[in-house]
Amino acid sequence: MNLDEYNISVDQHADGMFRFILKSIRDEDKARDIVQDSFEKLWRNVENVNYLKVKSYLYTTAYHTMIDLIRREKRKEDFENVDVRDYSHSEHYSDLSEILDEALKRLSDVQRSVILLRDYEGYSYTEIAQITDLTESQVKVYIYRARMHLKNYIGSIESIV
């Protein structure tokens, strides 16, 4: 990969990576730092990275940096431990995106990451598996569970409204 391709990669992927990380950790400064770190690592290895695979490289780097950060801060929150009845005490929502945002918070880190990669970036099971170091089957299971949790959350909120 050459200099021009690197700069094109910045234009093409910086925003998407920022959105993905921001939605995952909900901290703008840290999301920005992770994006910067990822591009810094890319720049250090610019000669060894294939331009055609740069997106995967960037998302993989950003994902692992983010997971390290989450582990350090012990912010892990497992959706399975959340009682669905708690939803009834949630604040009022004005639209679906807010409800989804709230539901997304309640997913486990892995579930949230895989579904964001799937929906935001349109990655296949195989590509998500490569980024997250999971098997395709695991990715599929996580996505199915995440969808079910999101559906249950939306359904419970709608029934209340």
Place this chain on the structure above:
Amino acid sequence: MREITRYNYEEFFLDYLEGTLSSLQRVALEDFLTKNPDLKLELEEMECPVFTKDSVKIDLKSLKEIPFRESFDEFCIARLEGDLSVENEIAFDTFLEKNKSFQKENQIYQKTILHADNSLVFVDKEKLKRSSRKVVYWRYSSRVGVAASIVLLFSLWSILYQFEGNQSNEEKITAKVEATITESKEINKIRKAIDVESITTPKQEVVQPEKKYSVEKRQEQTADNPEDETQVENIEKVVQRVEPVVLSVDAELIALTNSEDPTIELDIPKEENTEISTQNNGLAQLGMSWKSSVPKKKAQNSVLYAIAKYGVDKLGEIAGKNVQLEKKYDSTTEKTRLDFNTAGIGFSKTIK
């Protein structure tokens, strides 16, 4: 035609039930049953009901039906993710059309698709971009930085050994002081201690109060004896002759004692006394001792670390990149490690 006996009648019974016996065989079988009425009951038991085509009605549609109801959630998600085959997709859509009660559930699943908020953008993209000039500069500076750091570390390492070699300074001090003190050997009767605070350089920091032994205090003890007064003067002479600069090397406290009169004890705590004598036998033989308040090795390490860190930090500034030298304590392994890190190279050393 074979004859029907009690040993082969089952064969004929089955053929009879299947309707494959010839008319002659059937007559022969009826004749046999007349002669063996007990077997007639067995034949009746062997008769099975025969199903005709009209008697059974199979619902072919039910056999082809996919279990959408039983696994509805999975099919909804699979439809959403595009995991269903074309045939199954059509079948599932048809199922939903016919079963309105399932449609609402499916619609909620449709809502779980996340849409990126395009208003969220990374504002500092220009800062992420690079120019070719910087590439060359960075590579050059980083390599120079790494090389300079390594040279610096080796230099500091060699200085460390030099410090260790300078321990002979103590012996020089001993020699000089010995030469001077020999002149005042006549004051052997009373043990004397000299406050060395006054002869140390300003660089020396702390001398603990319990380690101070003033000449004045000793003067009070010897005030009654005129000989003692002359001895005190001799001691002061000794103090003046000792070169302060020489004595200041690594020493915070020097105590001169009369080794020939061991009965009189100094106010030094016993454990410290022992340590001093074992640390420096040459001075102990002369009746002198010194002790740093900081353990020697620790002091060397901390000074070396401070110098190295300063040098590496400065190199990092010159290179414009992150070059680090850090001392870290790992609580899990309970060890202290020295880490050197820069772009492309890094090493770690357990130091304690």
